[in-house]
Amino acid sequence: xxxxxxxxxxxxxxxxxxxxxxxxxxxxxxxxxxxxxxxxxxxxxxxxxxxxxxxxxxxxxxxxxxxxxxxxxxxxxxxxxxxxxxxxxxxxxxxxxxxxxxxxxxxxxxxxxxxxxxxxxxxxxxxxxxxxxxxxxxxxxxxxxxxxxxxxxxxxxxxxxxxxxxxxxxxxxxxxxxxxxxxxxxxxxxxxxxxxxxxxxxxxxxxxxxxxxxxxxxxxxxxxxxxxxxxxxxxxxxxxxxxxxxxxxxxxxxxxxxxxxxxxxxxxxxxxxxxxxxxxxxxxxxxxxxxxxxxxxxxxxxxx
Amino acid sequence: xxxxxxxxxxxxxxxxxxxxxxxxxxxxxxxxxxxxxxxxxxxxxxxxxxxxxxxxxxxxxxxxxxxxxxxxxxxxxxxxxxxxxxxxxxxxxxxxxxxxxxxxxxxxxxxxxxxxxxxxxxxxxxxxxxxxxxxxxxxxxxxxxxxxxxxxxxxxxxxxxxxxxxxxxxxxxxxxxxxxxxxxxxxxxxxxxxxxxxxxxxxxxxxxxxxxxxxxxxxxxxxxxxxxxxxxxxxxxxxxxxxxxxxxxxxxxxxxxxxxxxxxxxxxxxxxxxxxxxxxxxxxxxxxxxxxxxxxxxxxxxxxxxxxxxxxxxxxxxxxxxxxxxxxxxxxxxxxxx
Numbered sequence: 001x002x003x004x005x006x007x008x009x010x011x012x013x014x015x016x017x018x019x020x021x022x023x024x025x026x027x028x029x030x031x032x033x034x035x036x037x038x039x040x041x042x043x044x045x046x047x048x049x050x051x052x053x054x055x056x057x058x059x060x061x062x063x064x065x066x067x068x069x070x071x072x073x074x075x076x077x078x079x080x081x082x083x084x085x086x087x088x089x090x091x092x093x094x095x096x097x098x099x100x101x102x103x104x105x106x107x108x109x110x111x112x113x114x115x116x117x118x119x120x121x122x123x124x125x126x127x128x129x130x131x132x133x134x135x136x137x138x139x140x141x142x143x144x145x146x147x148x149x150x151x152x153x154x155x156x157x158x159x160x161x162x163x164x165x166x167x168x169x170x171x172x173x174x175x176x177x178x179x180x181x182x183x184x185x186x187x188x189x190x191x192x193x194x195x196x197x198x199x200x201x202x203x204x205x206x207x208x209x210x211x212x213x214x215x216x217x218x219x220x221x222x223x224x225x226x227x228x229x230x231x232x233x234x235x236x237x238x239x240x241x242x243x244x245x246x247x248x249x250x251x252x253x254x255x256x257x258x259x260x261x262x263x264x265x266x267x268x269x270x271x272x273x274x275x276x277x278x279x280x281x282x283x284x285x286x287x288x289x290x291x292x293x294x295x296x297x298x299x300x301x302x303x304x
Numbered sequence: 305x306x307x308x309x310x311x312x313x314x315x316x317x318x319x320x321x322x323x324x325x326x327x328x329x330x331x332x333x334x335x336x337x338x339x340x341x342x343x344x345x346x347x348x349x350x351x352x353x354x355x356x357x358x359x360x361x362x363x364x365x366x367x368x369x370x371x372x373x374x375x376x377x378x379x380x381x382x383x384x385x386x387x388x389x390x391x392x393x394x395x396x397x398x399x400x401x402x403x404x405x406x407x408x409x410x411x412x413x414x415x416x417x418x419x420x421x422x423x424x425x426x427x428x429x430x431x432x433x434x435x436x437x438x439x440x441x442x443x444x445x446x447x448x449x450x451x452x453x454x455x456x457x458x459x460x461x462x463x464x465x466x467x468x469x470x471x472x473x474x475x476x477x478x479x480x481x482x483x484x485x486x487x488x489x490x491x492x493x494x495x496x497x498x499x500x501x502x503x504x505x506x507x508x509x510x511x512x513x514x515x516x517x518x519x520x521x522x523x524x525x526x527x528x529x530x531x532x533x534x535x536x537x538x539x540x541x542x543x544x545x546x547x548x549x550x551x552x553x554x555x556x557x558x559x560x561x562x563x564x565x566x567x568x569x570x571x572x573x574x575x576x577x578x579x580x581x582x583x584x585x586x587x588x589x590x591x592x593x594x595x596x597x598x599x600x601x602x603x604x605x606x607x608x609x610x611x612x613x614x615x616x617x618x619x620x621x622x623x624x625x626x627x628x629x630x631x632x633x634x635x636x637x638x639x640x641x642x
Contacts, residue, residue, distance in 0.1 A: 051496070052496065054491070121516070148459060151516070152517075236503055256468070257466075257468045260369075260494040261368060
């Protein structure tokens with residue numbers, strides 16, 4: 001009995017340590033970014049200049065780059081991932097299901113620097129010589145596909161990120177779909193629905209919260225990804241409508257510049273960028289967890 | 305329960321005292337620049353073979369980190385590619401000396417099929433290219449300097465470092481010196497606001513960009529250009545000669561400059577007739593008055609060894625050794641460290 005109490009307190013302490021770590025990180029970021037906030041105020045996340053020589057810092061190009069590259073990744077990854085998830089959960093024969101599930105998880109385990117290497121040596125040249133000229137020729141009237149095709153740039157970053165988040169979205173969505181109670185499907189089938197109609201009406205709409213949660217978790221990964229993006233995005237803190245143009249992200253600017261950032265204001269500005277990124281991912285992840293949980297709860301009788 | 309606890313404490317204490325007594329050899333800690341790291345790690349390895357009592361531990365965390373840590377005295381010596389600025393020096397609690405160890409150079413590499421190595425460029429033209437004002441390879445300003453070469457009408461793609469680095473400092477410091485538009489628009493620093501081009505992470509990132517993209521031009525450490533066999537530009541020096549980066553022409557940069565007593569001097573655009581204009585020292589930062597005399601003595605012995613015997617190891621790793629005149633001067637400086 002006494003041991004039980006000890007056990008309870010010890011594990012409670014462990015759990016609390018996690019909370020403490022998160023709070024401390026947030027506090028540290030806030031404290032360290034104070035000099036930059038005092039100097040630039042609310043202008044900090046809203047201005048475009050990033051000039052370490054003149055000690056002028058604005059975070060907007062990085063916030064823009066992070067958001068746009070991540071959204072681009074979602075546009076590419078979401079349809080693909082949902083296709084994979086539906087196939088695995090609803091249609092695939094068991095053997096194929098195991099193989100594809102396994103491969104999806106392998107894809108998630110590849111270190112990001114490998115994706116970056118592949119991006120810079122294969123994806124970027126291919127984009128430069130084939131994809132971007134083709135896009136410019138067919139859709140060149142849109143501002144997204146104008147300018148010189150470097151290969152390296154926003155499009156390359158979006159594509160690398162898409163490949164990195166597909167396994168996350170696909171495997172969580174599959175779990176969500178499998179948690180949809182079997183009677184849902186049976187009811188739809190009994191009403192004479194086709195397989196597609198069953199999936200759409202009974203399965204997808206039932207699991208939609210969970211799917212949204214999965215997408216947000218993928219987005220969270222994309223927002224924070226550093227290495228692979230740095231290698232292919234071109235690292236230029238400028239805002240351009242064109243997807244061919246180089247851009248920069250919050251995670252890459254921190255990783256690239258902090259080791260040689262000497263001035264107090266410079267370091268503080270990097271912490272400020274860190275604070276924005278931290279808040280954004282924290283907020284998104286919390287939202288996503290909540291959505292996933294609201295679907296999973298009480299989902300008895302699902303497949304497996 | 306109590307017994308186990310005491311036993312645990314005892315063994316932990318025993319473990320620690322064991323490791324400290326085992327490490328009876330002197331441990332000297334340093335940190336800083338990444339650029340000379342390959343040479344430094346070779347030096348420390350070779351030096352320990354000669355002098356097993358001294359073990360030098362070096363972390364290549366970047367020049368900024370090296371300066372920060374040596375200022376806070378958490379390490380025994382720092383290392384930096386750029387000399388410490390007056391503002392940085394004013395934060396020190398005790399005087400520090402800059403010890404130049406070797407010279408490095410920044411090569412301007414490019415990717416132009418059928419043009420070959422040795423494209424001639426002047427400082428102002430180089431600045432215009434990096435400012436994004438010259439955008440085509442067959443621009444009249446480049447063609448004028450290279451009458452024998454057929455230049456394509458290709459777009460120029462500028463590649464630069466995106467991470468803060470001493471290499472960027474040396475390159476932008478040179479451009480600031482030679483071009484007033486560069487000085488007013490961009491200036492010199494370890495990271496700058498680049499007016500044009502793509503950023504790669506590290507020398508390897510810029511090298512990859514240059515290799516991947518026809519029409520690219522970028523600056524990288526000499527060693528990287530040589531190892532990757534990239535064509536490099538010959539840059540016009542102050543004497544008017546077009547000089548390709550090589551070990552001899554980089555060493556020549558140090559003999560063509562009047563050295564100040566603290567060596568905080570820029571070697572770019574050196575006056576020597578054979579000097580490559582984008583060269584620089586790399587430094588170790590050592591406190592003049594050493595807190596621990598035993599450690600201080602060991603450090604001085606090492607520094608002496610490095611600028612004499614150690615210089616032989618520089619060239620195979622593509623660093624330029626200090627010229628003889630500089631070595632004798634640095635010898636005196638090392639003598640001041642106590």
